[in-house]
Amino acid sequence: MSEIAIQNIIKPENLVYQKSRLMTEKPLSYCPGCGHGTAHRLIMEVIDELGKENDTIGVAPVGCSVLAYEFMDIDMQEAAHGRAPALATAIKRLWPDKVVFTYQGDGDLAAIGTAETIHACNRGEKIVIVFVNNGIYGMTGGQMAPTTLEGMKTSTSPYGRDVALMGNPLKITELVAQLPGTYYVTRQSVHNPGAVRKAKKAIKKAFQNQIDNAPGLSFIEIVSNCNSGWKMTPVDANNWMVDNMFPYYPIGDIKVDGELIK
Amino acid sequence: MGELRLMKGNEALAEAMIRAGADGYFGYPITPQSEVIEYLTAAKPHESTGMVVLQAESEVASINMLYGGGATGKKVCTSSSSPGISLMQEGLSYIAGAEIPVVVVNVVRGGPGLGDIQPSQSDYFQSTKGGGHGDYRLIVLAPSSVQEMSDFVPIAFDLAFKYRNPVMIQSDGAIGQMMEKVELFEPIPRLTDKQVKDLYPWATNGKPKGGQRRIMTSLDLDPARLERHNHHLQEKYHTIDENEVRFEEFNCEDADYVIVAYGSSARISQKALQLLRAKGIKVGLLRPITLWPYPTKKIQELVKQGVKGFLSVEMSAGQMVEDVKLAVNGKVKVEFFGRVGGIIPSPEEVVDALEHKLIGE
The missing domain is CATH 3.40.50.920 (Rossmann fold)
Structure with a gap:
C-alpha cells in the first residue's frame, strides 16, 4: 500500500483502536505475547473512562510488573515484594476519596505477600487488587510459583511440580472469596478479544465498586501466560493456558456484590 | 505552662502522636510498648483530630503501611520493640531509598532473638549503622525521660519532613514503662488535604490536573542513575550530620x-x-x-x-x-x-x- 493510501485511511472516522491515553510513551518491557501489557492497558482505560486520572494512586509489585509505574501515567508507588496491599491500605485510609489499586503477580500476592493479601481482604479494605497469575516467576527466570500447576516444569521444578514434595498449586482467589471482607471476586483472562472485553468489564465493575464506596475489597485475577518462562511460542502458550490453566483456575465470577456464586 | 499529667512513657508517646497532628498510626502489639496502640485505640482520635489508628497483621505490614501513607505526604508513625523493629528493617531500607518521611519508635528490650521484655539498649548498631540493606541512615533520637517521649514526637516529624527521611525515636523498656510527670505540648492541628498537596509536591496523592505524575520508588535499574541517587542521599546525610546533632x-x-x-x-x-x-x-x-x-x-x-x-x-x-x-x-x-x-x-x-x-x- 502506498504512503498516500495509508494517509487516506488514517482519519478519525476510521479509528477503531489506539494507544490508551493513560499509558506512557515508554515501550513495554514485557515479552512479546505476554498478557501484562493488555492488563495494564485495560486498567488505564477504565481509570480514564471513570474520570479518575487525577484521583488514583496505584501500587506496583515486585516481579515482571515491577516497572508497571513506568507505563501507567498516574501517581504510583513501588512496594517491596508482597507488601502492596499494606501500602494500599494506608493510602486508602488516609485518602478515602481517592481510588487505590494494587497490581500484583502470583509470587508477590500468593507467596511472599500472602499475609498482606489475606488481611487486606479480610479487613474489607476499599481497594482494588489486580492479580496476574501466570503460574511462574517470570522476572527471576522461570522458577516455581505458588500457582504452578502439578507436573508443570519450571527452573526449580525441572522434573515437574511434585505436589508431595512441593505442595499444591494455591487457589488464592477462591480463598479470598471466602472472606467476608471481599465484595467482588472474579477470574478473567486476556488471551483473545472476547476475553479482553470481559476482563475490562470486570475491572470497570471493580473500580466502580470502590467509587461507589461498596463495603469491601474487589479482587480480579487475570490468568495469563508466560511464553518465555513456559518455553513456548505465544500462540502455544495461550493454547496451553486454555487446556491446562483454565480447568484448574476456571474463568468467571466467584463472588458478586458480597454474595458467593453458587 | 502546658497540661501536666502523670503518665507512662508509652502513654506520653501516644498522646504526643495525637497532639503532633499525626494523620495515621499503624502498629502491632509487642511488649514493652503495647500501651501505645492501646492508648491510641482508647483515645479514638479519629473522632477528635481525624487521625487513623489501625492494628496491622504484623510489623512487616505496619512499616509498609507507613511506606504507603508517608509517600502520600501524610504524617504517619508506628511503634514497636526490638524483634518487631527487626521485622521492619526491609521496609525502612525502602523508605530511606524512596525518601519518605515516617516516624518509627523502638522501645528496646533485651535480645538477641526473642530475648526478654526488660529494658535494653542493644539495638544501637541496628538503628545507627543501617539495620536494613544498602547505604542509608536513620535520624535517631534517644529520649531519657517520659517528658522527652512526648517532646521528641513533633521534633521527629519535623525532621522527617525537613529531610524526607525516616526518623527513629529509640527509647527502652524502662522509659516506656515508668511513670513521670509530663507537661504536654499544645496540640498541633493536622494538615488539610490541600495543605498536604501544596506543601509536598513530591507526594503521590493523585496526579495534579495538567501536571506530571509522581512516582515513589527505591528502584532504579540504571546503575549510573542509582549511583547519582546514592550520592544525593549521602549529601543529604552530610547536611543532617552538619546541622542536626543534639546532645x-x-x-x-x-x-x-x-x-x-x-x-x-x-x-x-x-x-x-x-x-x-x-x-x-x-x-x-x-x-x-x-x-x-x-x-x-x-x-x-x-x-x-x-x-x-x-x-x-x-x-x-x-x-x-x-x-x-x-x-x-x-x-x-x-x-x-x-x-x-x-x-x-x-x-x-x-x-x-x-x-x-x-x-x-
Whole structure:
C-alpha cells in the first residue's frame, strides 16, 4: 500500500483502536505475547473512562510488573515484594476519596505477600487488587510459583511440580472469596478479544465498586501466560493456558456484590 | 505552662502522636510498648483530630503501611520493640531509598532473638549503622525521660519532613514503662488535604490536573542513575550530620573524665556523676540526644579541652563505645561499662567502673 493510501485511511472516522491515553510513551518491557501489557492497558482505560486520572494512586509489585509505574501515567508507588496491599491500605485510609489499586503477580500476592493479601481482604479494605497469575516467576527466570500447576516444569521444578514434595498449586482467589471482607471476586483472562472485553468489564465493575464506596475489597485475577518462562511460542502458550490453566483456575465470577456464586 | 499529667512513657508517646497532628498510626502489639496502640485505640482520635489508628497483621505490614501513607505526604508513625523493629528493617531500607518521611519508635528490650521484655539498649548498631540493606541512615533520637517521649514526637516529624527521611525515636523498656510527670505540648492541628498537596509536591496523592505524575520508588535499574541517587542521599546525610546533632552535657567544663551515656543509662549516670563529684573526682556527663548524627565533634572538643578519658555506659555489650572511640581516635583512653540481657546498671556500678577501668587502681 502506498504512503498516500495509508494517509487516506488514517482519519478519525476510521479509528477503531489506539494507544490508551493513560499509558506512557515508554515501550513495554514485557515479552512479546505476554498478557501484562493488555492488563495494564485495560486498567488505564477504565481509570480514564471513570474520570479518575487525577484521583488514583496505584501500587506496583515486585516481579515482571515491577516497572508497571513506568507505563501507567498516574501517581504510583513501588512496594517491596508482597507488601502492596499494606501500602494500599494506608493510602486508602488516609485518602478515602481517592481510588487505590494494587497490581500484583502470583509470587508477590500468593507467596511472599500472602499475609498482606489475606488481611487486606479480610479487613474489607476499599481497594482494588489486580492479580496476574501466570503460574511462574517470570522476572527471576522461570522458577516455581505458588500457582504452578502439578507436573508443570519450571527452573526449580525441572522434573515437574511434585505436589508431595512441593505442595499444591494455591487457589488464592477462591480463598479470598471466602472472606467476608471481599465484595467482588472474579477470574478473567486476556488471551483473545472476547476475553479482553470481559476482563475490562470486570475491572470497570471493580473500580466502580470502590467509587461507589461498596463495603469491601474487589479482587480480579487475570490468568495469563508466560511464553518465555513456559518455553513456548505465544500462540502455544495461550493454547496451553486454555487446556491446562483454565480447568484448574476456571474463568468467571466467584463472588458478586458480597454474595458467593453458587 | 502546658497540661501536666502523670503518665507512662508509652502513654506520653501516644498522646504526643495525637497532639503532633499525626494523620495515621499503624502498629502491632509487642511488649514493652503495647500501651501505645492501646492508648491510641482508647483515645479514638479519629473522632477528635481525624487521625487513623489501625492494628496491622504484623510489623512487616505496619512499616509498609507507613511506606504507603508517608509517600502520600501524610504524617504517619508506628511503634514497636526490638524483634518487631527487626521485622521492619526491609521496609525502612525502602523508605530511606524512596525518601519518605515516617516516624518509627523502638522501645528496646533485651535480645538477641526473642530475648526478654526488660529494658535494653542493644539495638544501637541496628538503628545507627543501617539495620536494613544498602547505604542509608536513620535520624535517631534517644529520649531519657517520659517528658522527652512526648517532646521528641513533633521534633521527629519535623525532621522527617525537613529531610524526607525516616526518623527513629529509640527509647527502652524502662522509659516506656515508668511513670513521670509530663507537661504536654499544645496540640498541633493536622494538615488539610490541600495543605498536604501544596506543601509536598513530591507526594503521590493523585496526579495534579495538567501536571506530571509522581512516582515513589527505591528502584532504579540504571546503575549510573542509582549511583547519582546514592550520592544525593549521602549529601543529604552530610547536611543532617552538619546541622542536626543534639546532645546535653553536665559538668563537662572542668571535667577530667567524661561519661558518655544516652537514654536510661544517662539517667543512671547522672546519679553516678553526683557520687563521683562527692568523692572529689571531676567527672562530666555527655548525653547524646541524636544517636545519629552523633556528637563526634563535641567529643573531639572535650579531648582538646583536656579530658583524660571517656567511659561509655550502655545497656548493651558495648555498641555506642565504638562511636566514642572513632571520635576520640586513640588520643585518650576510652573504656566501656554495660549490663546486658535487660539488667539496668546501678549508679554504684558505674562509679566503680569509672574508678577502676578509667582512673585505675
